Amino acid sequence: MKLKLTLLLVAFISTFSIAQTKTGTIDSDYIINIMPESKIVIAKSQEYGARLDSMFSIKMEDYQARVKDFRDKEKEMGALMKKTLVKELTELEQDIKQYQDNGNKLMQLKQNELMRPLYKKLNLAIKEIAKENGYTLILTTTVNQFAYIDQEFDITKLVIAKLNIKEPEIKEPAQN
Numbered sequence: 001m002k003l004k005l006t007l008l009l010v011a012f013i014s015t016f017s018i019a020q021t022k023t024g025t026i027d028s029d030y031i032i033n034i035m036p037e038s039k040i041v042i043a044k045s046q047e048y049g050a051r052l053d054s055m056f057s058i059k060m061e062d063y064q065a066r067v068k069d070f071r072d073k074e075k076e077m078g079a080l081m082k083k084t085l086v087k088e089l090t091e092l093e094q095d096i097k098q099y100q101d102n103g104n105k106l107m108q109l110k111q112n113e114l115m116r117p118l119y120k121k122l123n124l125a126i127k128e129i130a131k132e133n134g135y136t137l138i139l140t141t142t143v144n145q146f147a148y149i150d151q152e153f154d155i156t157k158l159v160i161a162k163l164n165i166k167e168p169e170i171k172e173p174a175q176n
Helices: 002-019 028-034 036-076 079-133 156-162
Strands: 023-026 137-140
Touching: 023 079, 023 156, 028 036, 028 079, 028 156, 036 079, 079 156
Parallel strands: 023 137
Antiparallel strands: none
């Protein structure tokens, strides 16, 4: 009898706790993209990328000049000189590839650094909206693929309003 009573109590508590769950969704990428600060982040990212590209261009121009010089003088060179220059060009090519890989990593780190304050601001607004409206779980629609989401539980517009962001107007296509 105690076992049945305990099982009944556990079932009741489980049902009660499930009933208390309120889940919402949000399109966080959409909000990040319409935040005014995102334009600044894009501009700073492009500026940083341009600096990296200019340094890469200098390395490439040097490499191409050396290759051209090697090809122009190759017939006049001895075997030892050719071998030495080929080794130097190979090392320079590897250096350029490494620089390109590092540049991509640096660019990603810079973008993450610049985006961090935006995500922090967004997360704070999400927490405030969730507490104000009794949500226990907020899922992002950006990364996850859901078969169905009821728009009634989408808090995207609430967060946009909380952040005082003006949504871009959607222009209707002209009818012929």
